Amino acid sequence: MKLDDNTIEKKLSQLPEWEYYDNAIHTEYEFENFKDCFSAMSRIAFECEALNHHPNWSNIYNVLKISLSTHDADGVTDKDFQLAQAIETIVEEED
Numbered sequence: 001m002k003l004d005d006n007t008i009e010k011k012l013s014q015l016p017e018w019e020y021y022d023n024a025i026h027t028e029y030e031f032e033n034f035k036d037c038f039s040a041m042s043r044i045a046f047e048c049e050a051l052n053h054h055p056n057w058s059n060i061y062n063v064l065k066i067s068l069s070t071h072d073a074d075g076v077t078d079k080d081f082q083l084a085q086a087i088e089t090i091v092e093e094e095d
């Protein structure tokens, strides 16, 4: 279930804005304003529910920081990459 470091780095080559450290994958988005940021967070929240996979995230005004790992596996799994890809798609649409 838990992916090894090499596999994670290989998969991250498809997600250039994400990085791997502290047993999780991380990214940060800066939006035009708070409203746009919160709108993206709302859309991401529905995707999280659909995948039953939830982020460790923080929002300050127009900045959204997201960290993904799989609690059940105590590490990074394919579910984290699936959600990361879905988040990328949502954020690209918000632009």
Ligand SMILES: C[C@H](O)[C@H](O)[C@H]1CNC2=NC(N)=NC(=O)C2=N1
Pocket (backbone or CB within 6 Å): 052, 053, 054, 055, 068, 069, 070, 071, 072, 073
């Ligand atoms: C029962 C368990 O909490 C659920 O299967 C889901 C909920 N969302 C989750 N989210 C994340 N990031 N990791 C999990 O292991 C996880 N488990």
